[in-house]
Amino acid sequence: MPNIKELRQAVSDLKAEGRQKLSAYNALAAKAGRTEAEEAELKKLNADIDALEAKVSEAQAAVEAEEQRLDRERSFAPLPGANPGAQQPSPAGSYGSTEPDPARTNGFADLADFALAVRAATPGGGNVAVVDPRLLGPSASDPANVMRASGSDEGFQVPPAYRDSIWDMVFALDDIPSLVDSEPTSAREVKMLADESTPWGAGGIQVRWRSEGKKMEESKAPPPAPRSVPLEPLYAFVLADEDLLEDAPRLANRLTTKAALAITWKMGDTVIYGDGVQKPLGWMNSPAKITVPKKVGQAAKTVTVDNVLDMYTRLLVQPNDTPFWMANRDIVPQLVTLRIGDNLMWTPPVAGLKEAPGGFLLGMPIRWSEHAETLGTEGDLQLVSPKGYYLAKRASGIRMDTSIHLYFDYGIQAFRWTFRVGGQPYLSKPVQPAKGDTSKSHFVTLQTRG
Known part of the structure; x- marks a missing residue:
């Protein structure tokens, strides 16, 4: 099952x-x-x-x-030590669980079950610590990925199954981290090859028609310039009070879904706006980004037909990608008035406005996003080919620990997530098209109209 x-x-x-x-x-x-x-x-x-x-x-x-x-x-699960006559947890190194791999859960039903065991294991205030054997972990001869407990202020490491479930959820949510080109790595820094040569350019690999009897002319791909992508640490540090600790379903939700949502938001916002200083370089701060200028005399806080057309012509689509417009809902009043002749530029969903928002702008889908800037600011409307961004994530995923020692007098338990990610756009600058002289990029924005 x-x-x-x-x-x-x-x-x-x-x-x-x-x-x-x-x-x-x-x-x-x-x-x-x-x-x-x-x-x-x-x-x-x-x-x-x-x-x-x-x-x-x-x-x-x-x-x-x-x-x-x-x-x-x-x-109906008993609290550890709450009822001396109740059945006691399995001995250390022996696990019981409905999970297919009990060694990854240490027998805990979920994160809430684990958190309650940690609380009961902490002495203080006249209370006697009752250490659930599941917290002690197996013997030293067992695999290193199985949870172990130190009993120090560093607290207990969360079982791998629940730690990994949060990391999986981050990349399952329909947001920026799941859309870009990501890959796992065990290194703290990866080398990324920058190569702005194109199939139609004069540099790089060349393909020619061969005339019969003539020697083939070789071409040599120029050595791409390596770029370093360091994986920087990101963390979340959360405190849970006594009331939350006693509400197991709500606690489990806070420690999984809510944590994943917060992590996804921060990662996505950094992929877009990161300055590259001890964090990924976002496409808005990358030299690869193209900023389309506003029109002469254009009114403040407006989006015009010419703006949209200019942005559309500058997009370079990464192969096998699905580009989209990312926009702030503030621009909706502007979009509904845009027309080319008798045709609306913004096409609502087929079922009509009752199923809006969304729709298409010049045939490409719109994603309304809180990441987008407010109307009139660069970034309120962005045209993106997301696979043009490279994101490296630590293969080991998230490290999650919990401790009650530092906050026992307040009845508070601390949870900490730490992990490493790094990233930047594939391009280090816009590229030239096959015909014409207007450069293109995977990321196109509109100049501020303030």
Whole structure:
């Protein structure tokens, strides 16, 4: 039977597939004068989307059922040491769990179960510490990735299964970290090769037609200039009071979903705006970014047809990527008035404005985002090919520890997440097109109109 992590991943995968199908459907539906083949493809996409909706509903129902089952188990789980007559936890090195790999959970049902065991293991205030054997970990001969406890102010390391679930959730959420080109590494610094040569450029690999009987002319790819991408430490330090510690379902939610949301937001914002100083270099601060100038005499806090067209012409799409507009909702009043002749530039979803926001601008989807700047500021509308950004993440994921020692007198437990990521755009500067002299980039913005 799949565990809760596998069930949630199945829902995430189905939704990702659904977004791709829906994007293709909306783009095709917005096209005027469709061919018979395109009409057939439109019907097929509609059928695929209907089928995916049913699968998502079924998968979500499975997740809810499993969550209900786990909540029921937690409701009747005894607190460590609360009832001397109750059945005691398994001896150290012996684990019982519904997880397929109990060694990764140390027998704890979830993070809340683990947190309560840590609290009970801390002496002070006249209370006698009751150390749950599951906190002590196995013998020294067991694998190093299994949790161990030191009992010091550094606290107890969270079991790998729950630590990894947060890291997996960060990249499963539909936000910037899941959209860019990311890869794991065990190093604290990776070398990234900068190569701005293009298939149509004069440098790099050349392809020629061979005339019969003539010697082939060789071409040599110029050695790309290496760039260092250091993986910088990022952390979250959270305190949980007594009331939260006694509410296991709410505590588990705070330590997983809420932590993942906060980590995702910070990482995404840094991928966009990071200055590269002890953090990733964001595309807004990269020399690869193109800033389209505003029009002469353009009013403050406006977006015009010419602005959008100028941005569109400067985009370089990374192969196999799905570019999009990232925008602040402040610009909606501007978009709904943009027209080319009798045609709206902004195409709402096929079902109409009742299912807005979203839609398409010049055929590319819009993602409303709190990362985008307010109307009139550079960054309120960005045109992005996200795979043009490289993100390196530490293969070991997140290290998560917990301690109550420092805050015992206040009835507070501390949780700390630490991990390493690094990143920067692939391009170190815009590239020239095959025809013309207007440079292009994976990241295009509009000059401030203040």
